[in-house]
Amino acid sequence: MALKAENVSKTYGSGLLGSRKCIFREVSFELEPGKTFGLMGPSGEGKSTLGRIVAGLESPTSGTILLNGNPLLGMKKAEYTAFRRRVQMMFQDPTDSFNPRKRIEQSISEVLKLLNSPESKRLQSTKEMLKTIGLPKEVLARYPSQLSGGQLQRLALGRILLLEPEYIVLDEPTSALDVSVQAQILHLLKKVQAEEGIGYLLISHDEAVIRFMSERIGMLKKGKLDMIRT
Amino acid sequence: MKKGICIQKSPGQWKDSIAHYLNLDIRKYKKTFKKFNRGGLFLFFFFLILALFPSLFAPYPPTERFVSYEPPSAAHLLGTNDIGNDILSELVYGARISMMVGFATACISTFIGLMIGLCSGYFRGTIDELLMGFTDVVLIIPKIPLIIIIGAFLHPSIWTLILVLGLLSWESIARVVRSKTLQIREAGYVKSARCMGFSSFHIMVSDIFPNLIHVLMPKFMLTTASAMISEASLSFLGLGDTSMKSWGIMLSFAFSRGGFIRDMWWWYIPPGVCIALCVMSIAMIGFGFEGRDEKERRGMDAE
Known part of the structure; x- marks a missing residue:
């Protein structure tokens, strides 16, 4: 039971006039349930691209992503739908995570509709979710612009949790927040992981954050992944 | 830093410094522009009410006949035409046709442009x-000559005109939406x-489309304005539907039935002024929407 990246490479450009650029080559690692794999490295080395590939939002130039031994590329529609629920991604900018023209309530209820959750259960699920992330129900009536970065990042995590994922790719989840809020979000992530047994791929350039959160750490540098803590 | 050394500035800063050196108060001009926009809205609603309830404003039914070629008088404020119709009544009823062509065309082209641009x-x-390749092909087709050819081959009716104008005016909308x-x-x-x-489908309808409305609205209004002008030009060239008298048809008749030769200005100036004012009011609303979008964007950048 794991989410694996096997020999994943990513190249940009057509190759004409030397425009081909290899971002990273033959990167392999594994995410385990209930554990965190920390991915760090300098800016522009393709950490976020690797995260998007693992989350299935972008396809690699070569290599495969396997969920419980099932390759992502060969998945049938039903399997892919299941993959979409199981592997989620949380983005860097919390202010950009919710549609600015929708109230939070609407964004949350859309996810519950997607899950075919009966209308009678939706309110209960939303209440439980808010309890987990530690926010009052008043936030539901607000627009994203009326909430703080920390609140939005909590809600982004809460919305993801409604899908009951097995793995979450956390793409710099705290870098847009100030230090005190960063700590709150990291503790919340740890608490959720302990309760739900979710595996994280934590992408960050902040070594302290990576060391605090991760059991295993990899450094993506010059197109190669070096394991620092295994 | 020494005076006179050129410091690299962003375009916005240049505008501010030029305004400062020329002692211009940009805010004052912005205020005037706002008033101008409000004027546009007022004018547009005036024409809209004319178009929706012409019988309230027209002194006579547009087909009722009186003495031909009458100059303006108390009974006929804008005189009568060659077949004795009251020109003021024709003008009021013409608003409906001209605006209908404009809005129906804009609806068709906005829909096509939205679909193509979004996909x-x-x-x-x-x-x-x-x-986009297809859009580029449509973009280089010379519209008016093509419409003239299609109009000449097809039976000239207002619906043909709306359809042809609608099918040929979506490309700039598609590009902006894309x-x-x-x-x-x-x-x-x-x-x-x-x-x-x-x-x-859900993402396009629920997440992207609502955020496109502020781009679509000005395009919709500007397409309406340009469709009204095209309709007037084509009607003037005799390719309009003579059974439905729009302002363009009125101009065409004034030209072909002796209005210009007899120097009957009350026949050809009012429809021309109406076309100009109505198009201007719609364009001003469109520019107003564009300005609001720009303001929102700048506001977001500042944050």
């Missing part, structure tokens, strides 16, 4: 290349929606 920007790749869609599809909430497994 092109969202799916990218081959679909984008095919759709570029905005390309921008929105990279936003976090669209990526999240894709990641959570929402369908492309």
